[in-house]
Amino acid sequence: MAGEKDGKTEASAELSEERGETRKSEEPASEEALEAMRVCYQGFDPAAYLQFNYTPPRADFQRADSIVPWKLTCLHRAFTEGDVRGEVLVDVGSGPTLYQVLSGCEVFGRVVLTDFLEVNRCELQHWLADGSSSLDWTPYLEYVCQLEGRQPSESSEKAARLRSVVSDVLPIDVHRSCPLPPDVVALPTGGADCLVSCFCLESVSPDVAAFTRALGHISSLLRPAGHLLLIGALGESYYLGAPGLRIPVVPLDEAQVCASLRGSGFQLQQLSVYTLPADMRVGVDDVAGVFFAKARKL
Numbered sequence: 001m002a003g004e005k006d007g008k009t010e011a012s013a014e015l016s017e018e019r020g021e022t023r024k025s026e027e028p029a030s031e032e033a034l035e036a037m038r039v040c041y042q043g044f045d046p047a048a049y050l051q052f053n054y055t056p057p058r059a060d061f062q063r064a065d066s067i068v069p070w071k072l073t074c075l076h077r078a079f080t081e082g083d084v085r086g087e088v089l090v091d092v093g094s095g096p097t098l099y100q101v102l103s104g105c106e107v108f109g110r111v112v113l114t115d116f117l118e119v120n121r122c123e124l125q126h127w128l129a130d131g132s133s134s135l136d137w138t139p140y141l142e143y144v145c146q147l148e149g150r151q152p153s154e155s156s157e158k159a160a161r162l163r164s165v166v167s168d169v170l171p172i173d174v175h176r177s178c179p180l181p182p183d184v185v186a187l188p189t190g191g192a193d194c195l196v197s198c199f200c201l202e203s204v205s206p207d208v209a210a211f212t213r214a215l216g217h218i219s220s221l222l223r224p225a226g227h228l229l230l231i232g233a234l235g236e237s238y239y240l241g242a243p244g245l246r247i248p249v250v251p252l253d254e255a256q257v258c259a260s261l262r263g264s265g266f267q268l269q270q271l272s273v274y275t276l277p278a279d280m281r282v283g284v285d286d287v288a289g290v291f292f293a294k295a296r297k298l
């Protein structure tokens with residue numbers, strides 16, 4: 001794990017230098033900057049991350065302006081509009097979370113989860129095996145059941161559905177032109193029918209150019225005309241991946257997200273923005289807002 005240096009991790013300081021005056025933002029991030037990011041992630045603590053981001057007030061199901069209900073509602077709408085369909089859904093950079101596939105698992109016959117870190121893949125595998133997890137996903141399952149017009153008591157059926165359709169939990173590195181391991185046969189030859197990715201690309205990229213390139217890399221996993229549902233942070237420069245571990249994030253604005261999608265061969269179909277209410281700023285990051293983008297691969 002990277003050490004502390006003036007309240008920042010060394011990886012964070014190194015990345016700040018990478019973003020400094022001597023380097024133009026359009027130049028590719030160096031392999032050293034990407035490696036510093038990978039090193040930084042070695043200190044990621046799934047249980048702490050879940051506690052920081054997926055409990056109240058950020059996951060308050062009684063409040064319509066809470067961030068998690070907003071995300072679940074965006075995903076529910078996208079997966080029920082009728083045009084996002086097919087057989088295989090891939091979640092890029094799942095982390096230790098499952099909320100992002102709770103709607104998609106009803107539409108797709110096969111769901112592939114992915115993450116860079118083994119600790120996160122283990123967290124997901126535990127839940128898939130026996131429901132054990134650092135976070136109780138029941139309120140999430142109940143909330144999405146309600147969005148679908150079902151009774152909250154049907155959450156155990158939804159959990160069973162999710163377990164039955166997740167076929168793989170794979171390692172991934174979005175900075176590689178082929179992000180999945182070469183021997184993986186989980187995807188159809190032409191690519192998946194849909195990708196979902198939440199808070200991954202901007203949280204692992206040293207600058208906007210790296211974010212855009214990562215978008216291009218994950219596009220290679222998607223078939224032409226397939227959909228990308230992308231959720232991410234706006235105006236964020238760091239988040240806590242563990243107590244005291246500030247993971248640098250490339251601060252994005254809406255225009256940059258749109259330009260990166262266009263530049264990576266996507267047609268933007270919808271962009272929604274959520275602004276964080278003051279009481280959701282709980283000291284675990286400096287995020288200003290969240291975007292939800294629905295895009296189609298050209």
Ligand SMILES: C[S@@+](CC[C@H](N)C(=O)[O-])C[C@H]1O[C@@H](n2cnc3c(N)ncnc32)[C@H](O)[C@@H]1O
Nearest residue numbers: 093094095116117172173174198199200203204
């Ligand atoms: C901010 S978390 C997002 C987790 C989850 N998707 C969510 O919505 O909360 C960023 C995730 O990116 C993963 N990650 C780190 N480096 C990566 C890389 N090079 N390629 C793909 N994922 C990476 C981390 O392990 C972590 O799970």
